[in-house]
Amino acid sequence: MLTDLKFEFRPYRRPFRQPLRTHHGLWLIREGILIRLTDIGTGIHRYGEIAPIPWFGSETLEQALQFCQQLPRQISKAYLFGIPEELPACQFGFESAGLALQDPDGFNRDLSGLAFCGLLPAGEAALTQAGSLYEQGYRVLKWKVGVRERQQEWQVLTDLIKHLPQDCHLRLDANGGLTGLEAHEWLALCDQVNHHSPGRIEFLEQPLSPNHSTELVHLSQQYQTPIALDESVAQLSQLKRLHQSGWVGILVVKPALLGSCLALQDYRDQHPELDLVFSSALETPIGAWHGIAWAGSLQPKTACPRALGWGVGSFFPTWDPLTLLRASAEERETLLQEVWDFYG
Ligand SMILES: [Mg+2]
Known part of the structure; x- marks a missing residue:
């Protein structure tokens, strides 16, 4: 064998x-x-x-x-x-x-029943892409924040919320790039949006860099909008450590960077309360197919159904990995x- x-x-x-x-x-x-x-x-x-x-x-x-x-x-x-x-x-x-x-x-x-999250470009370009991703069937869109001027980003977010249909949800990803003050301001804004339109902002991802773990826990306790950690838990050992330290929020898993998915499966079996969201690391269709297969197998058994983050086909000129979902084995x-x- x-x-x-x-x-x-x-x-x-x-x-x-x-x-x-x-x-x-x-x-x-x-x-x-x-x-x-x-x-x-x-x-x-x-x-x-x-x-x-x-x-x-x-x-x-x-x-x-x-x-x-x-x-x-x-x-x-x-x-x-x-x-x-x-x-x-x-x-x-x-x-x-x-x-x-x-x-x-x-x-x-068979991975045909899975829901996916589409990735928007940073800045104002998000506004032109959002409608077309919605038309392609995406009901969750992710947008990078902390990249441009804050006022400009707030305006884009307001426009996105205004123009996208109610059933389209947003994930905001700061890639650890906000200051403490900015994180508070973004979360307050997200809470305000969600107050008027519950669940519209699904979560704010990694507002502060991984070395601010105590502040991240505090932030997660002060606002209604959930925080998802990504850079903080890139490898399985970090994910376990953070979960064992009492983090109850969302954890992002990029299978391509995590390490052993067999070991993740074991850990998830022991801890069904884990709230995981699976995501691409911008692989070719080869890595993407394996990552999506793992996500499709593990995500339904986690605490919360969440769309899978492989809606990244528009970032490369060729080979949208999601075409594999409709393809025969051959x-x-x-x-x-x-x-x-x-x-x-
Ligand atoms: Mg992220």
Whole structure:
């Protein structure tokens, strides 16, 4: 069983359609590594993706490359599930490819009933995108805040609320970029919006940077609008630590950065009260498919139904991962192979 696997890897560089503006600056090119495992006995192969984001606490691309370069070209199953915790993006890439090879039925699970959250561009561009995402069927949209002038962002938010239909909800994501005062002001504004239109702002994500954990707890106790933590819990060890310290709010899981999703599944089984929201790390369809499959399997068993954050197709010129949801197993294999071949 999976004792003899051929291991191959290919680094990729994938430019965004428009540079992505976050609190950490402009992001022009998504870089990562695709891997392919082939069962030497059967000839069947499956893909995986290592998509690190170092400013999210994962290993760097160079560290991931070094790890791949030192592996033998022929490996055993033990390698796939024994990757050190310091390399969480590698853990995800190898584990998910290994599971797909081991359990093709799990890989083919039906994900057609899931709800997704669409990602809006920062600033005023959100206003032109929002209507089109709503028309595409999205009922939850996420928008980055703390990127532009506050007054300007408040105006955009007010316009979004005014123009979007009542059944469209918003997630605001500050990527840890607000000051304490700004966080209070944003939360007060969110409470005001939600007072008039309950649940309109689903949550404010990571208002302060992860090293302000005490202040984040205080904020969560002072406002009605929920706070979701993302950067604070990028890896599973951090998520466990925070949950065990008494955090009862929402936790964002980016499977591609978390580490072992098998270990997350165990932890979730022990703690059904966990309120998790799953989200993309802007992977290619290879990593996205594994991430969505995990999200589809774990999210329904968590405390609260929440849309999955993979509505990011418009950020790249090609390969919207959500097209995989409507694809047959054969069509999906073709697309995943196309992604692999493209970087050959
Ligand atoms: Mg976030």
